[in-house]
Amino acid sequence: MxxxxxxxxxxxxxxxxxxxNSLARPADLRGSSHAVATSTLEYAKSQKKTRRNSDSSPPKKRRKQNFGRVKKPQLASAExxxxxxxxxxxxxxxxxxxxxxxxxxxxxxxxxxxxxxxxxxxxxxxxxxxxxxxxxxxxxxxxxxxxxxxxxxxxxxVEDRYEKASDALEMLKRKRNRLESRLNEELPEVWTSQVDPSLLASRVEAFATSSQGSSSLGPTYDPEFGSQKLEMEMDILDMPARKLGEAWETCVRNAMTAKVAVEDELSNSIRTQTEQLSRTFDYEPLFQTFIICLHNEGCLGTVLPGK
Missing domain, CATH: 3.40.532.10 (Peptidase C12, ubiquitin carboxyl-terminal hydrolase)
Known part of the structure; x- marks a missing residue:
């Protein structure tokens, strides 16, 4: 085409x-509908006027007008x-x-x-x-x-920042579970005393967000998430037992950073949705009803300046 x-x-x-149109304000939609109706009426009037002038012209001239060459609109390039x-x-x-x-x-x-x-x-x-x-x-x-x-x-x-941040946190959840599974196998009832106590106390809160708990695994969005998870599990299986505690501490620290990123995106989405609803909500019926009630109660004169 x-x-x-x-x-x-x-x-x-x-x-x-x-x-x-879902992003437009109701006033803009009404204004555009009014503009379309006005332009349609003006076009109908101009066509009616042109037809009236054409009927009053001589036959030869009218024939020439009816079969005249129609110029096609030319599209100019951006340059x-x-x-x-x-x-x-x-x-x-x-x-x-x-x-x-x-x-x-x-x-x-x-x-x-x-x-x-x-x-x-x-x-x-x-x-x-x-x-x-x-x-x-x-x-x-x-x-x-x-x-x-x-x-x-x-x-x-660009890609959805929430999906990217959520995938990073979900990967860290799975990594923590796999590391703790290996630590319980290699160093049962001992590894908890060898890691940082502050990280051990905050390991639950570090993986929990306002929309999801720390133990439950949430949805993933990256199509390659499964292959990345498999590579991560293979690296943990090949990891020496002496490095498991250090890897666990790094995982919890990274989870704190990933949690902040997820919470930031959640707050941004809530703020954006609130602004969108405030901008597209139709306040005109409220104002009309309010003014009508003031008029019915006889209070409109006291509200308007100079009355």
């Missing part, structure tokens, strides 16, 4: 429309018309970085190839080093002479 048809297809998609605001995405696919522009008729544009030099210290591919120059060029092309006029907005789709 061409860009216009793609836009119409997305606009008419009920799922996308509901997801988009030609910076006022045409829309989203442009950059994604890494099959070892290359692609630019996805809905207004480009030729399809995706290859930005660059991800080579072995585009890897960070952990061995993962750092595709941002390939796309960063393209982002700079586009932002520079959209800079305005006015310093306070921002003509672009940069967004990033």
């Amino acid at each position: 061409d860009p216009v048809m793609r836009g119409l297809a997305m606009t008419n998609c009920q799922f996308i429309r509901q997801a988009h 030609e018309d910076v006022e045409n605001y829309h989203f442009i995405a950059y994604v890494p696919i099959d070892g290359k970085v692609w630019e996805l522009d809905g207004l480009r008729l030729s399809g995706p544009l290859e930005v660059g190839e991800i080579t072995s030099d585009s890897e960070d210290g952990s061995g993962r591919t750092d595709w941002m080093s390939v796309v960063r120059p393209a982002l700079r060029r586009r932002m520079q092309s959209l800079q305005s002479n006015e310093s306070d006029h921002v003509r672009y907005n940069l967004l990033a789709v």
Whole structure:
């Protein structure tokens, strides 16, 4: 499909429309509905006026108007018309970085190839080093002479931080259980006196969160969580008995840090949800009912200034 048809297809998609409107305020939805109704009425009036003028014109002229050439709308590229605001995405696919522009008729544009030099210290591919120059060029092309006029907005789709923090804590839970199982086998009734007493006293609270207890195992989100857990268990089986206590202490310390990260994400999600509900809640019926009650009780004149 061409860009216009793609836009119409997305606009008419009920799922996308509901997801988009779920973030809007009720006043914005009413305003947009009013704008659509107003533009529709104005268009109907203009069509009726054009039809009336066409009927009053001579037949030859009317025939020429009816069969005149219709100009197709031309879509300007981002370089030609910076006022045409829309989203442009950059994604890494099959070892290359692609630019996805809905207004480009030729399809995706290859930005660059991800080579072995585009890897960070952990061995993962750092595709941002390939796309960063393209982002700079586009932002520079959209800079305005006015310093306070921002003509672009940069967004990033990232992994869920709560899922990542939760998986880290769940892995530490399983690691603690496996370490304590081996300690009870190798050093029964002795290892508790050889580890840090403060860590031993806080081993229950270190793995408990506001949404889950320390003993119960919660859900995991990483598809590779099972393989990582298997590697961890194999490392513990191959670990000498003298290092089990030190590994257990490190596990409890890491759990304290992971617990803080999980609690931070939980509080952030609660705050975000509260702000979303406050922003999208429709307060207009409350205000209308309140003003009507004031009017019925004869108190509206005392509330308004100058009355």
